[in-house]
Structures are given as structure tokens and as C-alpha cells.
Amino acid sequence: MCSCHQTSTNKEDNNATNAQKLIVVEQDYIKAKELASKESKLLFIDFYTTWCAPCKQLDKLVFENDSIKEILSNDYILLKYDAENDTVFHLSKKYHVSSYPTAIVLNPKGYVVNRKYGFPGNDFRTLSQSVLEFTEQSVALNNQNEYIKGYSNTINKTKYPQFYIDFVNRTNIKPKTSDIVSFINSKENFFVEEDFTTLFYFGRKAPPSVGDIIARDKERYFDLYGKQDVEVLLYFIASAKFNEAIIENDQEKYNLAVKFTKETLSQDWIDDILPSFEIDWLKSQNKWLEVFEVYEKRKNNGDLKEGEINYICWDVYKKCDDQEVITKCIDWMKEVTDSKPNYAYLDTYAFLLFKSGNKKETKEIANKAIEMAKQENENPKTLEELLEKL
Template identity: 25%
Template sequence: MKKIFYMIVFLMLGTLGNLSAQITLFKGTFDEALKKAQQEKKDLFVDFFAEWCGPCKMMASEVFTQKEVGEFFNNRFICVQVDVDTQENKDIAKRYNVTALPTMVFISRVGKELRRVQGSVPAESLIKEAKIATGEELSFEQLYEKYKKKKNDLDVQQQLLIEAPAFIATQQGYNQQKWGTRIESLFPEYLKNKKIENMANEADFLVLTMYHRAASKEDPIFDYLAQNYQKFAKEIGKDNVARYLVSLNNTYIIQLCKKGDLNYKKRLERVNGDLKDVYSEFSFGNLSVQNALTLLADATYSLHRHDENTFFKKMDAYFAGKGDKTELNDYFQPLQDIAVVYEGKLSENAYRRCINWIAKALTFDNVGASNRTRLLMMMGDCLKNTGDNAKAKQSYNQAFLASAQIENKMEMQQLQQGIQQSLQGL
């Protein structure tokens, strides 16, 4: 009996421990919360919400309940929720200019707004905003002012570059353009001052991946990373560095193929040359890396020259060589590419060959509701254009059923509208 008692106490303590880790919400009015904040010499965190607001509920259930959020906020703020739909809160929502939900406002104990967050954000972003509100961290604007005063401070430059994308995404119109221009000019300045040979660390590698997103014919950054692959791989991890370099190189090869520039063949030579160690991390079934990439590049070159037969021949050779290592995207990407290049107007032969690829793509376990819906829509289009309206209708109906499983409601509705239009066009 005593053992059961201790077990119950232990379970209760565990539950209470979890509850205490989340944000503790003040039970009372806004004015009462403000008064309590003054008494405890804390600031106020106000979650403006409405019962009908899905993102508000998500913040409350998935972010406010996290341990690190609760520990940080409970120590510094009186936290209160304000339902904007109730009559007694309408003046408060108006006072703090709440025009969208969710809106979370940090307010000083004298009622002055310190900072606000609009929309749902992850826990780490919410904590960062709270630190800015309390003065524990600088805002992006303050950080930029610090940079203007200390232009040689590489740490400040690095921090600006890392934080810029998230900050710029919150800006609109002229402000977004202004900050985008400023940061665009900061990267080459930072690169010049820091020097690529000193960037074999995680923070600087992140900066490189954020701002050097495309390779070119004369590319000292890419070439230095390739020549010093082992050095960077040791500090950052082989997988991360290899994926970055391969992505840059493959994208550049594809760009050359699309433009009809035969220099793509010369670029391919590097795969077995100075990039051999980089590409050694990747497998293509029975194909060597060189052969696999050559087939894909030749197929892309042929597609953009409207050489349909060579395109299918090269892709089928790629699928055959890769064998059971073939992945969903191996089929999905060329299906999308041919639809774009031919603007949805393929030959009957091409439609029939695409039907075979779509059927194979649909056999993968990881297709997912969204991709399954799109593939079934493609199948319907191909069947319709080969004159098999009965099977096309069946495929469109299957696509409609699959779309019901898509979590993003806007995407689901858009796809369902497209399916209905396709059915009406039969």
C-alpha cells in the first residue's frame, strides 16, 4: 500500500513539474495583471487571441507549454491572455492596435509597448523577442546601428547576416527592399574582411550557405571549399559540406544544360576530378556517380532542346541503372520538368511514357497526400490526352479522395478546384 502511495505521489510530482514548466497565465483582467506586474516589478506579456483563431490555439498548446518558454517567461513577465472578442477587452485591443491574430505584446509595467510579435512563431523565436523586449539582446535595428559605429566588428557582421532572413521576412514594401539591399552588400564585405580560409566553422558555413547559393564559371568560394573539403568536413561534418557543394555544382550543370551551353560536359569532368571525394558520399545503384550525373545532364539538355526521344531514352537508362535505389523524386522531378517545358502539351507518345513513370512513382510508401494528389492529377491528364476518358475520370476521382488527407486546407481547396475543372473538361 505504501509503495502505491509513493508511486502516486511520484506521478503527481512529475505532472506538476511539467505544468510548472509551461507559461503560467494570470487569471484575471488586463488591468489586474498590470497591477500585479507593478507589484512584482516585472513587465507584462499579453497574448491577444480569439476562440476561433487556429494559430492562437497552436501557440497556446505547442509553444507556451514548452519548458524553456515557461522558465524564461515566468521569471520575467506576468503573462495574461486577452480575448479580443469580449466587450471588456475591445478598448484594450484598440489601445495596442491589435489588427491581426495572434498578436503577442510585451508591455512595460507602466503600460508602454516594448515589442510585439504577430503570427505564430517557434519557441526559440518567441524567447528571442522576449530577450529583446527585456534588453537582454539587441534588436536587428539596434544591431545594425552597432555595426555602423563599429564597421570592423566581424562578430556583429556575422550576427547580422545570420539573423537577416528572418528579420527581412517580417518587413514589407520599401522597408523590405531597403534591408534586403543593405544585407546584400554586407556579405561581400564580410567575406573580404573575414577571408574564406578563416570560415571553417559552423556559423560561417551557415553564412556561406545562406548567401552563396549559386555557383558560376569563375567561383573562388566554391573552388576553395572543394580544394579544402577535408578541412571543412572535419569542422562542420562531411554530410553538410558535401551536400552544399554537390547542390551548387549540380545546379550549375543544370543551368548550363537548360541554356544549351555544352560547357556542362566540361563541368561534369570535375565529378571524377577535384570533386571526387565530395561525390563519394552519394550512391546511384549500379551507376557510377559520373554516369548517373551524365545521364541526368544529357536528359535535361535534350529536354530543353525539345529532343523528346533522347530525353526519355536517357531517363529510362538512369532509372534502370539506379534500380532499387530509385527514389520518388527521381520520377517526380522529370515529370514536372517535361510539363513545364512543353507547357502541358506533349505528344501522345510522351503522355504514354509519362503514365509509366507516374504508375511507378505512386508505388512509393512516402508519397504523401499532396504528392499523391498531384501524381493522380497528372495521370488523369495523361490518360485524357491518350483518349482514355474513363480511366482519366477514375484517376481524377482518386486524386480528389487523396486530397482530403492534405493538412494544409488552402492547398487542399486549390487542388480540389483544379480536379473539378479537369472532370468538367472530360
């Protein structure tokens, strides 16, 4: 990292760096774990990838900031771990890491104290606040001798199914669905760490019966793997149920998916996911007016930002032929572009006008969008092709 100079407990080892007293280790889990044990500190593992923009932002704004490093140095060793380079230490496999950045905190004995999927924020103030809230919470949990009981402090790669190893190692990123389903169906429960980890990673491909297995002993899974991860897994399973119902256009399966969600997930999850699946279901039924009514309630409540309105209206342009809905979206995009006339919004507005048959206004808005594209260094080719059709 640019503000760090390299040091080490061993002069021949250049993997560890020390700046503002925070010890930072690049990739070497064994060294980081030994340092955490020796210093009686927590180990903060920052799982990142080389292509992940939020990871780079987190690193630049937070982990390279001297004041934050000084705060973290009191309680932590920091391990920066490339999650897609997992063939040596197998941390991504052990902790089923598939979204980035992911943070995991281990106690000095190597047991999981806490984990977090992503840090909300887009500047130093909000990102650093997110990180420090997480690290303070983790310190408090450790002071209470709390840890997530289901995860051991050792790693044995041979206990994972081969398709999981190959997928995480990126040697085969297209595992056979039959292999995944066969593995899952062979288990009576998922109390064993490696079984739970594999199920979590491929939860969206799990057969419907798995939901009943997890729901039956939900409290025990909470105790073993924490409420957060178990609810994420139940969300994956619920998503699979909804997607199957939507693909098959099966009302009974859709109703069962709703029932499963209400019976297994907390109210926050229910309030978050049921409306989106309801919209997907209505779209599959081509009930676009009902879809719009759901969105309209959110807009009237102030829950829709300009970007989401633009996304909704573009979806209507691509998939909906109901002229009443198209007209309503045109009104929305006029409102949006009156206050924020950028290229992306004007582009959607122009295409909706074209679909409505209003050639005069299509030409006017398309030309405005093309001018804005030039200012924003965007490519207006699709709009130019649209004008040729008029």
C-alpha cells in the first residue's frame, strides 16, 4: 500500500508491512495468524479481488489512511487477502466468500468472531464509519468471549466436495448442477461446517426440500453459524423457490415460496424481498399495470430515486406494450429530465416517446440526449439509429 513501508519480524520475509503501528500482511494467512496470536490481537481479514471497484475504494480511502490505521493497530492485525487466489490458504473456501469486499474477524485463537458483507459508504467519512462500527462491534464481541461456534480454527481442504474446490479455485467455474444437487441430497442435515459452507455457496441451486431441512432446526443453525449467514442462506433458498415458480408460471409454487419466506425469515427480510418477487411474478404474468401500481406507491412515498425510476422505465420500454403504462413512464421521465437532464435519463425518455408513437417529441428529446452524450463523452449511436427510423 502506498503509505506503508515494509517491515517484518523476519528480515527475509517481505510479506508483512508496518505503518503507523498497524501490521498489514499480504495474502500470507499463516504469518498473519501467528502475528495475531503472538500480539494477542484480532485478525481482520479483508477479502478483495483485483477487479472489485468497491474493494479498491475501501483500500484507498480507509486502509491506507494513517489515522484509521492507528486506530485499528490497537486491536488488530490486518490481512489483505485476494479471494480469487485461494489455492494455498483456502480461506475463501472455508468462509464461503463469494461477494466482495467481505470482512471476517478472527480471535487470537483463530475462531470467527464476526463477519460483514460489504461496507456502505462512498467517501472517507461514511466508509470509515462503517469499518470502525464493525471493528468496535467485533472487539466488544471478543471481550465477551463470543465467537461463531460452527467454524473450526483449522482448514482441511479434503473435506470439501471437488466441484466446490474447483469452483473457488477457478479451475472449473461451471460445475454440473447434477453434482451440486447430488451432494446436497446426500445430506440429512448441514451441521458439519464443510457441508454448510458448500450449501451456502450454492444455495440458489439447492432443491426445494433443503429449505425444510434448514427451517426444521433453524435455531441450531443460528447457534452454529450465526443468524446473519443462516438468514442469507434461507434467502438464497427462498429465491430459488420463487425463481422456479416464475419460470414454470406455477401459482401454487409461488404461494408456497411466499409461505416459506414468511415462516423462515425475519420481518426485515420479508419486507425487503417479497415486494421484489411480487413484481417479478406480475411481470411474468404480463400484468404491467399492476407492476406500475406497486412502483407508484413507492414513488409517492418517496422511496424511488431518479436512477431507479430510470431503470424501471427502461424495463418498461424493453418489455411492456401496455400504452397506459408507457404513458405513465413518459410522465415520470419528463419529471426526472426536467430536474436532471443527463444523457442516460434523456435516452430512456426518447425511447419511451418512440414506443408511444410520438415522433415529434422523440426527435426533440433524442437530439437533446445526443448533445448531452457529447458533453458526457458517451456514445449516442443507438439514438442516432433511432432518429434514422423517424
